[in-house]
Amino acid sequence: MTKPPVHDPRRTLTLRDVSEASGVSEMTVSRVLRNRGDVSVATRERVLEAARSLGYVPNKIAGALASQRVNLVGVVIPSLSNMVFPEVLAGISETLEDTGLQPVVGVTNYSPEREETVIYEMLSWRPSGMIVAGLEHTEAARAMLAQAGIPIVEIMDIDGEAVDSAVGISHRRAGRQMAEAIIASGYRRIAFLGTMMPHDHRARKRLQGFEEALAKAGLTLADQEFYSGGSALLKGREMTEAVLKRSPDIDFLYYSNDMIGAGGLLYCLAQGIDVPGKIGLAGFNGVELLDGLPRRLATMDACRLEIGRRAAEIIAGKHAGTIGGEVIELFPTLQAGDTIRRA
Amino acid sequence: MTKPPVHDPRRTLTLRDVSEASGVSEMTVSRVLRNRGDVSVATRERVLEAARSLGYVPNKIAGALASQRVNLVGVVIPSLSNMVFPEVLAGISETLEDTGLQPVVGVTNYSPEREETVIYEMLSWRPSGMIVAGLEHTEAARAMLAQAGIPIVEIMDIDGEAVDSAVGISHRRAGRQMAEAIIASGYRRIAFLGTMMPHDHRARKRLQGFEEALAKAGLTLADQEFYSGGSALLKGREMTEAVLKRSPDIDFLYYSNDMIGAGGLLYCLAQGIDVPGKIGLAGFNGVELLDGLPRRLATMDACRLEIGRRAAEIIAGKHAGTIGGEVIELFPTLQAGDTIRRA
DNA sequence: CATACGGCTGTTAGCGGTAACATAGCGCAT
DNA sequence: ATGCGCTATGTTACCGCTAACAGCCGTATG
Known part of the structure; x- marks a missing residue:
């Protein structure tokens, strides 16, 4: 009243x-x-x-x-537009929720310079911790993080040297593992389709591991194709068409992410190609989207939610007793779906 | 050295x-x-x-x-996981980039209470402006925003009363427009499929406008189905199957978003249903994903990038001369795609 | 009755910068 | 030589809040 x-x-x-x-x-x-x-x-x-x-x-x-206390946690990621980082964020938010800490997101668009700027800006707000995607940064960025005097967690990847702590999977191993599964299923003429992003180090490492495993089996990539920009689903379709036209004897297509893999799958189905009989397919990430496809694409989930949670726990100091510097490796599971022949 | x-x-x-x-x-x-x-x-x-x-x-x-100056702009959105807000964010970041202002994102998960908290937290950092999705807020949230003494822009929707400025489209009109196009193409037994989210006011308004236009043509919804959670693509597929089984005489399916629409489209194609001959389909949002589908789903783009840009311009004070309180209506274009019969 | 103590409230001195003003030196026209 | 205006730099007083400590009061204690 x-x-x-x-x-x-x-x-x-x-x-x-x-x-x-x-x-x-x-x-x-x-x-x-x-x-x-x-x-x-x-x-x-x-x-x-x-x-x-x-x-x-x-x-x-x-x-x-x-009070010299700030309840902010900086989270630096390359992109918001591919479903993988939002899920990491979800894990972070969820875990931080009951700690009084609040995540603040910065996006770098896979640019190291932009990343350096974002990190600088964030540190200037004196956050209680930083979570940064990847292990590759400019020298200045590494130095700033190292000097900040707060917990730093680098996420997604553990194939490299961390500034402080790290939570992630080995992408090299993931690539290797997928290659081994493919080879075990009898495929031999294998192509790779991916994004043209020199700064997507994790995709690069997967490909590296993939090729290593092929080499060990006496194989090499039969073909490869890269794209940049545009609708990933459409690009997957287009690249698949291009590769199959160019190399008709290909029997497996390994995609650097599920979205282009889904595009490829839709293309193959539309063409009446026998999947996984004549051609096998696999992606990477284990995105939810795949559940709605006519056939389940083989993939490997990247433990995104779990990575977010673990990283947040480290920042929140839930790992009492440790003083930073821990590296947590998570192990993605291969989901064979319906696009790899049963061995 | x-x-x-x-x-x-x-x-x-x-x-x-x-x-x-x-x-x-x-x-x-x-x-x-x-x-x-x-x-x-x-x-x-x-x-x-x-x-x-x-x-x-x-x-x-x-x-x-x-200095009593903070170069932060609070951005409050309901979700990051559906592709629509990341694009709005892209528009905001792009425009803010050369103003020295920096967006800070908060996510509410469509919860009004959570939104109130997020707004409170953000205001406590005394940002230079706030961009908030939607026009519906708790009374306390509205009061805080109104008292903050900074530019406030409510985005996405203009069907209602804004605290200060607003940039968006009329979802009621969008629903109406789609209904008119559907009716004009000769469809009569029309069903609606959407999300079960009492707090997704924009989807609700679209449905309202849609039903208004149906009523004007002497029609009512022939059936409807709602879902919550899970993979939208999969849910679209499942809901479509359910509706078509229940009401075999349906000749049009209107989806509240493109993702479930895409699921529905894939289902219809897999079933060999004649689209758009026997059944027409339409979604909403104009997401990039649709470009990769075997057939182009009819949709309406929601001007997401443009909304982000305009909102940021207002915050950045690029509309010199005005003193807030402006409402900018954008007009989405209907993209008929290949899933509505040509009239 | 003096003493100690715990609950509650107030006082003081910064936190690390920046606005606003003060000051020092210099070239140059008068 | 004088004084003006300009550039380059320093000084002072906060910004709005909290840590640390100080004080007051009533009650339990010896």
Whole structure:
């Protein structure tokens, strides 16, 4: 019923306004609003009422400066548009939720320079921790992270040297594993289709591992095709067509991600090609999308949710006793789906 | 060659450290690092060199408190997992890039309470502006936004009352428009398939507009089906099967988003159903994914990139002369694709 | 009755920068 | 020589909040 005593909107509200409105010191107001220290019930009520009716929103900038504590965790990822990082983020948010920590996302578009800038900007807010995708950074970025004096977790990949902690899978091993499964199923003329991204180190490492395993079996890639930009599903379709026209004797297509793999699968089905009889297919990531396809594409899930969770746990200090520097390797499972012949 | 004089890593670096290392006052260092005010070239060089070799990263918390200026823009969206918001974000980032402003994303999962919390948290960092998806918020959230004294832009939707500015499309009109096109093509037994999300107000408004237009033509929805959770593509497939089994005489399926529409399309094609002859299909959003499908699903693009750009322009103050309170309506275009009969 | 103690509240001194103003040196017209 | 205007730099006073400590009061204790 009482009209809220809207304050002069020109001036920004401070603790002092609340303190005056409730007749106690600023310090007591601060204590009430942070639930810290002893305050009598009566005072607490009065302060909360005053704060609410004024519409007071605390100034975390001042608070952070005074307390030298910031409840922010920087998360630096290359992209938001491919379903993999949103899921990592979900794992992070979920785990951070009940720690009072809040993730702040920065996107680099796979550019090392952009990454350096984003990291610099984030560190300038003095976050409580940083989660950064990948192990490859500019020298300056590594130095900044190392000097920051906060927990750093590099995620997704463990094939390399971490600044501090790392949580991820071995992409090299993942590529190797997939190659072994393919070879075991009897395929021999194998092609690779991927993105043209010199900075997608994880895709590169998968391909490396893949080729290593082929070599061990006395094989080499029969063909390869790369793309950049555009609708991944469409590109998968187009690249598949191009490769099959160019190398009609191909019997397996290994895609660097599920989306282009799905495009390829749709193409093959539309062409009436016998999958997995005449041609086998496999992707990477284990995205949910695949469940809706007419046939289940072989893939390997990248433990995205789990990576996010573990990284967040490290930042939140849930691994008590350790002092950073831990490397957690996760192991993706191969889902054979319906696009690889049963061995 | 010179080993970088790594500072005592226990203490955090401040302007004073740089000032001592370069023999000038803190103020001069501050000026150099912000490129503000006149500093001689020699001094600037010396300061930059000192800052670099120390690995100094400015403390924006202190800077923001002192200058009462924060280069952050809060962006509050319901989800990251459906491709639509990442694209809005892309538009925002792109436009903000050369303004010195930086977007900070918060996700609400379509929960009004969560949204309120996220808005509160963001405002407590005193951002320069806020971009919030949708027009429906808790009363407290609206009040906070209104009192914040910064530009607020509500995006995606304009069917309702904005706190300050708004950029979006009329979802009611979009639904109406699609219904009209469907009716004009001769379809009469029309079903709706959508998500079970009481808080997805935009989907609700589209359905409202859709039904209005049906009513005007003397029609009503012949059937409807809702889902929640899981792979949208798969759900689209399953719901389509369910609806077609239940109501075999249906001749059009209107989906609340492209992903379930794509699932439906794949199902129909797999069943050998004549699309768009026997059954027509349409979705909503105009996502890139559709380009890779065997047939192009009819849809309406939601102007996502443009919405992000315009919202960012308002925040960045590029609409000089106006003092907030502007509402920008964008007009989505209907892309008939190959799943509606040519009238 | 003095003493100790715990609950509650207030005071003081920064946190690390920046705005605003003050100052020092210099070239140059008068 | 004088004084003006300009550039380059320094000084002072906060920004809004919190850590640390100090004080007050009532009650339990010896």
